[in-house]
Amino acid sequence: MSSTDASQSGKTDDRRSRRLVFAYKTACLVVMSIALFWGLVFFSMRQWGLVGTQGAMAAVCLVSWWLTHTGRLSLALMLSQLAFLAITVAMCLYLDVPSEVAPRVSHLYLLVLAMLGYMNFQRHRSKPQLVIIALCLVAFVAFASTPMHFSFAQPLSDEVRISGSWINALVAVAMLAGGAYVMQTEFERTNTMAQALQVALWNDSFTLAYQPQVNRSGEMLGAEVLLRWSTPERGPISPAEFVPVAEQAGLMVRIGAWVLNEGCKTLALWQTHPETSHLTLSVNVSASQFLENNFEQSVLHALEVHKINPTRLKLELTESVMVADMEVVVAKMHILRAVGVSISLDDFGTGFSSLSYLRRLPINQLKMDRSFVQDVTESKRSATMARNIIQLGRDMDIAVLAEGIETQEQFRLLRDNGCTEFQGYLFGRPVPLEEFERTVRTAAA
Known part of the structure; x- marks a missing residue:
């Protein structure tokens, strides 16, 4: 992935995070207001235990709102879900005990928690989040289908619970509706874009951009081809x-x-001109594409049809391919390597990196992720990690390419530490093929 794409990725993630931040901060304020309201009601009734419970809920909301406001959304989400799960379960077992007059309603908030957890899971998939979602749903089913409660429970009076049931039910339903609206909006956006992508495929509406890749002397080695729409x-x-x-x-x-x-097609064209015949072309391949049964055969077929030198083609794979059957992945790579196609591991150091995986994969190149490069001149830790990746590549006879190079200082530091290949704004932005070829011809003149 180029530095441009990585920058755009950050902007897209920022937009999604801002939507979730807004929704979550609003939910915190709503729940905190409800907790404070009931805290005042229970205070007037001298129900000190209940005042403490509502105070705890308000405190959790306040802390979560503050964590979110200061940019620690993931921590806020996990903390609030666990805290409210515990508080809600305690309320259902100790205070909100169903009777013939008033039903239990506190458990409805468990559905809100599950929905919040699902929205967070879509943002950042993790097993702990799945566990929390499952616990919320299991607890909801248990409280909805049984009058389960502590033997030492001290149920609220029916008068309080009847009025509270309406308020809590309306608030829970409103929060569920709000969450459903957010998810529906995202679904409609995704569905509309999927249809537009289908049309773009039919109409051949995609374009390609080419970003230079250079050696330690700044000489052009090739380019990475990038999809544009x-x-x-x-x-x-x-x-x-x-x-x-x-x-x-x-x-x-x-x-x-x-x-x-x-x-x-581009490589076939380059082969016919002396100034471009030495250039390589890096093509990004998604995990789903690489794991197709006939992927390696489709690559061999393309090489044969266009009559290109296989050593000029480089396939960039992300570390997500490692979650698949490693025997299949390695076998595919060996078939491609056997004919001369190079394999590059993109965004190295950010995903499923493992020395055991790296030892088994027949790769030619590691692409150091730009997250290690962007502050390599300011952060001692980033500089150390970059040096270690470069040394790892040298020890394993694997070329290391640093992407996202934007300043001469970054270039010199990484070059002096043994990095041999570079890509980034410093050497050129992604441009259409014609402009890229003009740059190559100018440099060769």
Whole structure:
């Protein structure tokens, strides 16, 4: 992934995070207001235990709101879910005990927690979050289907619970409706984009951009080809936004095949000109595309059809391929390596990196993720990690390419530490093929 794409990815993630931050901060304020209201009611009734419970809920909301406001959304979400799960379960077992006059309603908030957890899971998939969602749903079913409570419970009076049941039920339903609206809006956006991507495939509306890759002397080694998509309504759309949608819609395999074929056409053209015949071309391959049963055969077919030198083609894979059957992954790589195709591991150091995986994978290149590069001149820790990745590549006879190079200082530091290949704004932005070729011809003149 180029530095441009990584920057756009950050902007897209920021937009999604801002929506979740707004929804979560609003929910914190709503729940805190309800807790304070009931705290005052119970205070007037001298129900000190209940005052403490409502105070705890308000405190959790306040802390969560503050954590979110200061940029620690993930911590706030996990903390609040666990705290409110415990508080809600305690309320149901000790205070909100159903009777013939008033039903139990506190357990409705467990559905709100489960929905909040699901929204967070869509943002950041993790097993702990799945466990919390499951606990919320199990607890909801248990409290909805049984009058379960502590033997030493001290139920609220029916008078308080009747009025409270209406308020709590309305608030819980309103929060569920709000969450459903947010998810429906996201679904409609995704569905609309998936349909537009399908049309773009039919109409051949995608374009490609090429970003230079250079050696330690600044000489052109080749380029990375990058997918671009623009619509009349929205203009250019970030790959970080449309690629995940294409993956979900099952379109990425076809889009990836189109990119590979166009890349091979470019290599065939370059072979006919002395100033470009030495250049390599890096093509990004998604995990779903690489794991297709006939992927390696489709690559071999493209090489044969376009009559290109296989050593000029480089396939960039993300570390997500490692979650698949490693025997299948390694076998595919060996078939491609056998004919001369190079394999590059993109965004190295950010995903499923493992020395045991790296030892087994027949790769030619590691692409150091830009997160290690962007502050390599300011952060001692980033500089140390970058040096370690470079040394790892040297020890394993694997080339290391640093992406996201934007300053001469970054370039010099990484070059002096043994990095041999570079990519970033310092050497050129992604540009259309014609402009890239003009740059190459100018440099060769």
